Amino acid sequence: MKAYLILEDGNVFTGVSIGAMKEVISEIVFNTSMTGYLEVLTDPSYAGQAVVMTYPLIGNYGVCYEDMESYKAWPDGFIVREISRRASNFRSEDSIETFLKNQNISGIAGIDTRALTKILREKGTMNGMITSNENYNLDEVINKLKEYSPKEVVQKVTCKEKIEYKPEKFIKKVALIDLGTKNNIAKSLVKRGCAVTVYPAATKAEEIIGEKPDGIMLSNGPGDPKECSDIIKEIKKLYDSDIPIFAICLGHQLMALANGGDTHKLKYGHRGANHPVKNLKNNRVYLSSQNHGFVVTEGSIDKQIAEPSFVNVNDGTIEGLHYLGKNIFTVQFHPEACPGPQDSEFLFDEFIHMMEVSK
Template sequence: MNAHILLEDGTVLTGKAFGDTKTVLGEIVFNTSMTGYQETLTDPSYAGQIVVMTYPLIGNYGINEKDVESDKVQVSGFIVKENAKFESNWMSQGNLSDYLKEQGVFAVSDVDTRMLTKKIRNQGTMKCLLTTEEITDNLKEQLKHYSFPTNTVEQVSTREIKHIAGEGKHIGIVDLGLKRGISHHIEALGCSLTIFPWDTTYEKLLSYDLDAVLFSNGPGDPKDAKYAIHTAEQLIGKIPLFGICLGQQILALALGGDTYKLKFGHRGGNHPVLDLRTNKVMITAQNHGYAINSNKVTKDIEITHINVNDLTVEGFCNKQLNVYGVQFHPEAGPGPSDANVIFKQWMSLLDEEGDNA
């Protein structure tokens, strides 16, 4: 069955449909990772987005229950050059086509993803529509009037408080779209975890006898997450705070900083990040469309990491207030696992604070 891709600029591409085939709309973005398509599909940070994979062969190692970052596929749509007809991997429990169909996700193959990626790079992320219908004026109007939802964090956050027992520090996580890899890495350090819904009050967080609060990754514009920003504002100075990706942006806004939308974002597994304190470069995995505005940082924000490619802010801290954040994903190891050390560094900071108390 043919599938059509309609972009905001009027571009129409025709490929082959697989997965579910209901018409969908979203923001089209690209991911440059060579592996990890299942992690990408299930990452809550992609909620509301149609993802183009730049690596040409997708689905070749199948699908399994271990490599998921949440309990369902989060993307609105998926575009690949070639959908592998046969999967081969000892961990495989199924194929990509059946998986996407079961999850109700529209996917398109047999299109020029290189051209599509270059168009996004040149023009920026755009509104996009996927359909098996012929492109009509009605569909064009739907796309024209589509706007990215402002409540994506609410849609992907947990709805109940969850606890994971451990012997070490008690870390609270405000779930703005939490990847399971993050909680697994912190748990592996011996910590106990309590995961809270995105709209948990700061009073409730402080009542849990936590050693620190982590604001997680998540989808959308950080300025739309006003409740989380207010919560962070009220917690600053009362308890150590950590932030990853969207969580870092929330903390920056709470400290009086500013954020802005990147032209096409950072999504992939090979982004070099310079630690300004050690002058060492880490190869990191990233997934974000917004960044902290380095021209509007306040005196409360010390920039600690920058992106080598475009010099955008990749990390900051305020030692006096015990606030630390990174824009990249320290839990992800798409080959290099350089950034995993961030979690150990954060736990060491808590140990130092305890020694100085």
């Protein structure tokens, strides 16, 4: 069946429908990863967005459910050049087409994703509609697109009650605040001997502090960080508690906002598995996995509170902060990256060391 992708600027792409047969309106973003489409689809940070994969052939190694980063798929839509009809992988349990249908994700294939990505890079991220209705009214659709704005996406993706992960022998207790966490964050901590308790995003700081964790992790997540005003107030209390804290992505942004910093939206964001970041301490450059549309504004935090620790090599934006006089560091990228790259996985070891030293 024919499908159409209609952009807010009036551009229309014609392709074929894949996945669920439903009409969706969403923010259209692109990801440059060559692998990891299942991890992208199951990353809660994509809630409220439809993802364009710039790599032309998607689905060629099928679906292995063990690789899912959460219990379900989160994007509103999935946009590809070509979807593989046959998977070649001994681990494959399903096709990507079947997965999209079962997860109720609408998609479109057969469009020029290079041209689409160029539009998003030149004009910036914009809203779009995926539809199979060939009798659409362009003016009416554009008006709907301009009015669309996803709200309360963190509340949508966070867990509803506490979840615990315990290795047989553990050395540290870590409280993981679920703002839209990926499974591999908890796995990375458990692998290092940590007992992890995952808390819903709205959990009060007093409850977390009262359970006396050795460290606190603030996870990744979707949406505009400034909309999380209640969560920011609780993070400020966690900051004042002197418990070691490691924050990733949205958690990094919220910690900055809790300490007087500011954030702003990038023109088209950073989404992919090949973004270079520079460690300002040792001047080494690491390849990183990233998925964010907002960044901490340079110079917005008092220099006596925090200093930049990582910067993006491509555009110079802040990729990490070290909080002075505190056992707190935060990064914009994903050190738990799965399927990769794993260049910055050592940051989990630094978090373990920080918890040990603080004791």
